[in-house]
Amino acid sequence: MSVQAFLYLVSVILLALAALPFRTRGVSLALLGAACALLAYAWPVITG
Secondary structure, three states, X not given: OOHHHHHHHHHHHHHHHHOOOOOOOOOOHHXXXXXXXXXXXXXXXXXX
């Protein structure tokens, strides 16, 4: 599994967890999942 695929998988899991009705203290899972998805999208540009 490539790094880009792993980051996409992590972002999907985080976004799915953010949709559940439990609260996390100080950490927005949706924001973290979106940041991870953006990092996965930009991974080919970052690594050159």
